[in-house]
Structure formats: C-alpha cells, structure tokens
Amino acid sequence: MHSPKRIELAEIFQKVEGQRAANLPFAIYSFPNSQEIFTVFQNDDVEHYALDFQESGFLFAPFDSEQNSILLKPDSFFVSEYIVQDQIFFKEINPSNRGKEEHINLINKSINEIKAGNLEKVVLSRMINVETNSSFLAMLKLALQLYTNAFCYVWYHPKVGMWLGASPEQLLSVNKGVLRTTSLAGTLPVVDDEKAQWTKKELDEQQMVTTFLLEELKEILNDIEVSKVESIKAGSLWHLKTNITATLTKKNDLKELIYKMHPSPAVCGLPKKRAKKFIRAHEGYARSFYTGFLGELNLGQSANTSLFVNLRCMSLNQNQATIFVGGGITKDSNPENEWEETENKTRTMLSLL
C-alpha cells in the first residue's frame, strides 16, 4: 500500500516546481480544515485512466461520465505539515458584465422548460477568461489561506493541462466500510456577521440534492443516517449542507456507487438525463473537468478514497486563467439574482489571481 513520506514543507514546494519544470504530472492538495499538504508525483507523462476504480492514485474525472477519468500513479507520495499563519482578507475584485445577456437568456430558457414540466432543476454554468501573472504555487498558497475549509489543489498533466481549485463540496469518502457524502447547494453572499437568510428557492434546491442522493443510495447501502441541514461558509459565500453516512456492504462496487451519485443535482439537475441533455445542448461550451470530481482513490496507508466535486476552479494555461462558475435554476429562480450568484462565485477565484 502507498503511504506518504513525510518531508519538509519547503522541500514539497521545491519538488513540485521541479516536476512542473520537467513537464511531469503531479497533484498537490490539502483536505478541508487540515494542517497537512500532500503531493502525488508520476514519473512519466503517460495518460493513465481509472477503469474499474480498483486502481490506486490521484483521480481526476470529468463532468461527462462517458469521457476518461485520469489517474495519476503515485510513483512518489509526500506529505508535509502546513499551518496557515497569516490572516489575510478578501480583496474585492469586480468581474466584468461580459456574457450577461447570453447567460440570462439561457436561464430564462431553462425556467420556461421547468414551467413546461420538462425539468425540475438544472445547473447552468459559464466560463470567464482572465489574464494573470501569478504563479500556480502563489495562487495555491493564497487559496490555502483564504479557503481553509475547502479541498485546495493544483493538478497538472502535460497532456491535459493544469487545474487549480478550492472546492467546498465532498462527493464522497470511503473509510473502513463507511461511506460519507454531502448534499451541498443553495448560495447566498456573506453579509457582515449576519446569519444567512434562506428563502424557499435555496431550501428547495438543496432538498432536491438530498432526496436524489437518498433515493440513489437506499437500494444499495445500509444504516443510512442524515444530518440536519446546516449553513456553511465557503469564503464569502453561504451554502446549505446535509451530511449523509451509510454502511457499505461487501457487494458495493465503488465505481457503480460513484456514478449513482454523479452528477448529482448540485451540478447537473433533475431529472438527471434530461438536465444533462439540456446542459449539452444549450450551455455552449464543454465543461471538461469543471463539475467533475477529484481526489485520492484507494490511496494511503488504509487505501481510503476521498473525492471532491470540482467546483470553484479554473484551468491555467500560461498567462490565461479560465474560471468556471454555475448555479442551480428552479421554478423560483430570479435570473438577475442567478447572474449575481455566478459573479460572486467568480470573485472567489479572482481573489487568487
């Protein structure tokens, strides 16, 4: 089994720079609320795929389950202590209004589909291109400071590209026969010290995710426990979250389990197939790895799996960052507010640039 070797923090960053300079694949990441940072290095530039999810390594899977899920082989696996020291504050950066009309038209189109009874919910997204002079490590260090309760990462494969993110959403973890997952949806901006003032729209859209997950899992898992809905902060945004735990049976197949849950209505919609079709037909771009999932697959001393949904993320190509943001549309959506929500999510990433 692969266990990470403990090394000094400076050495971790040095090794990552060396790996990038040598054009070889790596992942550097930190789990939510943790004081550790991990790296997985692959010694060659072969594009390996996770086929039956029995493999061990760092998984990077796209939104579209028909496309390949990339697996970085853990030829070297390191961990180091990482303590956030400086308290830094958000720098307010305002995104431009570019693409507003198209996005609002798309939202209106989806609301019509919902009102016609063809869809219940659909998550619509867009991408924003921004110039940056920051290095990926500088951005990661900033993400680690700003988004301590997120899964922060940089992933690189010379044949695929580089991605960076700070995801607030765990897809699942599997540890000693226990599955943990979350239903995360609904967004409001954090205003001073005030509590989030949820409306029916957000409560409903999050409940749809919980109901979907429970429906998908009830046939195959035992002892399902569901927490109360709580408000959590992801940077300067509030989300609604429910924790779900269940016991795995011997018959459970990890790949099957994952694709029952993915894509959930937090990133796709309801009914799943129709929402996916609507997204493909109307979003106007390929999501690629945005709203896919990533993380450790059967890795570490006890071969755990811990995967996160690829949200609040961007792809990086030389001086260009492409930020991906979306939001759930229901019958109660207000198009202007939905646009503003994607602007707020964009700020999360802009603050790293």
Ligand SMILES: C=C(O[C@H]1C=CC=C(C(=O)O)[C@@H]1O)C(=O)O
């Ligand atoms: C699709 C995204 O967020 C999802 C996760 C949390 C809240 C969401 C929402 O309020 O719409 C989305 O379902 C995104 O950040 O790009």
